[in-house]
Amino acid sequence: MIQAINIKKVYTVGKVEIAALKGISLEIKEGEFVSITGSSGSGKSTLMHILGCLDRPTSGKLFLDDKEVGKLKGNALAEIRNKKIGFVFQQFNLLSRSTAFRNVELPLVYAGVNRRERAERARIALEKVEMAHRLYHRPSELSGGEGQRIAIARALVTKPSLILADEPTGNLDSKTGEGILELFQKLHLQGHTLIVITHERYVSEYAERIIHLKDGLIEQDERRN
Amino acid sequence: MKFTETFRSALDGLNANRTRAFLSMLGIIIGIAAVIIIISVTQGSQRSISERIEALGTNLINVSPGIRGGFAGMRARALADLFTLEDGEEILKKASAVKRVVPVINRRLLLQYKDKNAEIVVNGITPDYQEVLNFWVEEGRFIDYRDLKSFRTVIVLGEGVANDLFGDEDPLGQSIVVNGPLSRYKFRVIGVMQSKGRVMFFNFDDQAFIPISTAQKRLFHTKYVQNFSIQAESKETTDEAIEEIDAILYQKFQDDTKYSISSQEQLLSTMSSVMQTFAIMLVGIAGISLLVGGIGIMNIMLVSVTERTREIGIRMAVGAKRVDILLQFLWESVLLCLIGGAVGVSLGWIGSKIIAFIGSRVLPDMGALPTVISPEAILLALGFATAVGLFFGIYPANKASKLDPVEALRYG
Structure with missing residues (x-):
């Protein structure tokens, strides 16, 4: 479902070229729960941005659902992000002035879904993360764990092919973090494809496959049970 | 979206x-x-x-002397002593689109009644003035032809002047003194005009009317008139009337800068x-x-x-x-x-x-x-x-x- 072939990413800062990814090839199948680990500077964030269609590789090929997406630009990428990818961020990245419900329905707004269907799908997504009782609260009125659940609901609402989480527990205490990871596991069992980027060992242990990056290359690709 | x-x-x-x-x-x-x-x-x-x-009547035409000078520090001034009563009669006779012609002679003069006075424009006019300007007397009567013929010293006051000079008193039949350039005359008030208010900077209620014959003979000692207020037969014939008047005046003066003709509509x-x-x-x-x-x-x-x-x-x-x-x-x-x-x-x-x-x-x-x-x-x-x-x-x-x-x- 995701196939990356020799992905490279070079940033140009002034006159200096920095190679963040030096040739990554990997394949992730539908329904897999993968964790991408690595120390800071290993290129894991860059890889996430490319897998999430927020950024484009300098060279190499990227297929998402058998569609080449590595060369797409602007609006086409926005559409891929909207339809196929759900993001979960370390800082939750909720719109602070909007209610939980409004945050969750936002991707559907951009997808052009009508109001009634949005409400229905947002409600289902919020039920999945056990947050149906917090519909009209604003992010500031929610705890960290609740905020992240809302963010996960937002990622789920478009029924994306892939959920990408970048340090989803980084801003949470360990107990709340575990709750979130258990939720991921539950989603995994329901058949969602998940990629969690983390530098914490205990987080990666929830995944069935751990890809370890170092200096822009895959150092280890380990399957677990 | x-x-x-x-x-x-x-x-x-x-x-x-x-x-x-x-x-x-x-x-x-x-x-x-x-x-x-x-x-x-x-x-x-x-x-x-x-x-x-528009209340003045849209078929109103003004004929006034041309303006001369106005350069190198000289003030522009209207030509004086140009038109005579006969010019007006000629226009009325020859121009078919013209209905009425009123010769006008006007000056700013001081009016006195007891201890009150007012400096206002006094117009020497003919009885047709009311119809031509659509400006009517409210109390008493307006100037008539007998006043004109006999050079009577009668005066019709504008509503504002009447108020200034008489206040609550009834002006009709009272005598007021009009100070001419050379002489003072006692005039009898025979009427007060309706109120017409102000148009731009001219207040219609601050003027008075006397027979033009009296103005020429007694006050100003002149045979000339200042301008003509002319009423065309209808609104539609106004332009035609202007052309006729122009032809008549050009024939007389042989110089179209000596006079100017303007319709109310142009002014508007x-x-x-x-x-x-x-x-x-x-x-x-x-x-x-x-x-x-x-x-x-x-x-x-x-x-x-x-x-x-x-x-x-x-x-x-x-x-x-x-x-x-x-x-x-x-x-x-x-x-x-x-x-x-x-x-x-x-x-x-x-x-x-x-x-x-x-x-x-x-x-x-x-x-x-x-x-x-x-x-x-x-x-x-x-x-x-x-x-x-x-x-x-x-x-x-x-x-x-x-x-x-x-x-x-x-x-x-």
Whole structure:
């Protein structure tokens, strides 16, 4: 479902070229729960941005659902992000002035879904993360764990092919973090494809496959049970 | 994304910082209010001027001496001693489109009654004056042909003069003293005119009327008249009448700069074009304040874009296209300007009502300051506000839409 072939990413800062990814090839199948680990500077964030269609590789090929997406630009990428990818961020990245419900329905707004269907799908997504009782609260009125659940609901609402989480527990205490990871596991069992980027060992242990990056290359690709 | 959703996002954006939204609107509010007030005052006075001039009769033609000089420090002056009563009779006889001709001779003279006096324009006229100027006597009677024939020292006062000299007393039958350039005469008041008010800077109620024969013989010792007020047969024949009069006068003077002929309608269009120029100038000045307001809005929108970089990143991450972001911010600035414009229109409305009220209290004999608010003025103001919002919103909105999603998410 995701196939990356020799992905490279070079940033140009002034006159200096920095190679963040030096040739990554990997394949992730539908329904897999993968964790991408690595120390800071290993290129894991860059890889996430490319897998999430927020950024484009300098060279190499990227297929998402058998569609080449590595060369797409602007609006086409926005559409891929909207339809196929759900993001979960370390800082939750909720719109602070909007209610939980409004945050969750936002991707559907951009997808052009009508109001009634949005409400229905947002409600289902919020039920999945056990947050149906917090519909009209604003992010500031929610705890960290609740905020992240809302963010996960937002990622789920478009029924994306892939959920990408970048340090989803980084801003949470360990107990709340575990709750979130258990939720991921539950989603995994329901058949969602998940990629969690983390530098914490205990987080990666929830995944069935751990890809370890170092200096822009895959150092280890380990399957677990 | 749908139009209503972009609109809603924009509204959310404004709602989040109401004080700032209001402050950035102020420039637009003030500018639009100024435009509305200026337009309402000029349209109001334009309308009242044309109403009053039309009340004088649109088939009125004025023949006056030409104006000479006016260069190298010399004051321009009207030619004097040009027309005679016979010229008027000739016009009436030869010009078929002319219905009535009234010769007029007028000067500013001092009128006295007991201890009161008034310096006003005294007109020597003929009885047709009432019909030609559509200006009628209210009490007593007007000058008639017997007065003319016998050089009677009778006078009809304008309503304002009658008030000034007599107050509550009944002026009819009283004697007043008219101080001519060479002599003083006692005149008997035989009538008081209806009130006609002021047209531009001329107050119709501050004048008096005497037989032209008396004026020529007794007061001014002249055989000439100053000008003619001429009534055409109808409104439609006014132009024809002007041509006929011109032909007659040209034949006599052989020089078309010696006299000038103007219809009431020409005067009307001249005045309204003067008013229009004035209004355009003032609206232009108010427009500058709109421009400044617009720059303020652009400034705030730029700050807002920077402040909300992360929000833009989030929206992009969940699938917002560039055009969605562009429209959201563009809507915000247009909304700012439209709301500001609406508030400005209401304030301008209130302001023009206040001006009309103060005008009627402070300047009753200046003809007050009528104000008119037309739907066109409101549409113009709101349209202009929208244009300002679009023009000054496009740069910040474009900037927002061009943000890189990765950078935007990392911001702050």
